[in-house]
Amino acid sequence: MRWFVRMELGLGPRGFAENNALLEDSGYRGVKFWVTLDAAYMFHRHVGAGLWLGMNRRSSQPGGSSARLNEAAYFIGAQLPILLWGRRAYAFHATPRVAFLGGQLELDDDENAPFQMTAIFGGALSFQSFTYHLGSSIGFLHAPAGAPGELGRGHDYGGLYFTLGGTLDG
Numbered sequence: 001m002r003w004f005v006r007m008e009l010g011l012g013p014r015g016f017a018e019n020n021a022l023l024e025d026s027g028y029r030g031v032k033f034w035v036t037l038d039a040a041y042m043f044h045r046h047v048g049a050g051l052w053l054g055m056n057r058r059s060s061q062p063g064g065s066s067a068r069l070n071e072a073a074y075f076i077g078a079q080l081p082i083l084l085w086g087r088r089a090y091a092f093h094a095t096p097r098v099a100f101l102g103g104q105l106e107l108d109d110d111e112n113a114p115f116q117m118t119a120i121f122g123g124a125l126s127f128q129s130f131t132y133h134l135g136s137s138i139g140f141l142h143a144p145a146g147a148p149g150e151l152g153r154g155h156d157y158g159g160l161y162f163t164l165g166g167t168l169d170g
Helices: 018-025
Strands: 003-012 032-041 049-060 069-079 082-086 091-107 116-129 134-142 159-169
Touching: 003 116, 003 134, 032 069, 032 159, 049 091
Parallel strands: none
Antiparallel strands: 003 032, 003 159, 032 049, 049 069, 069 091, 082 091, 091 116, 116 134, 134 159
């Protein structure tokens, strides 16, 4: 295998910053939906380089007449997939990643905080079967951003996530 393209869909909890915990304590719970697309060229049998992009989204409303919170983040960056074990039929990768992210918190679809831009870092551990074009990953991204408004605190658009997906390779 010299190259691969992978698309994954997954779920995960909120980010880990103080603002995320305060929102959850206020009743804004819920999971994030993740979509990632990545591609890499394996310039060595065990090491490659590539691009990845994706988004995550979370929506929550505590109940009653509370405002609905919408959180969305979009990212694009670079990755370094490292084959730890296996070949084409079954492969286990560790993939460090860095990226640029644009994210936004929104209340009731009309009270928008400005889009926040930040650098993010993290990675994923993936089990792939390029023979059967299936895979699964567990990933973590840390995407710290400043306060989304005058009354907010630091926010994290990243988090832990679990995905399932499909692959193509050559």
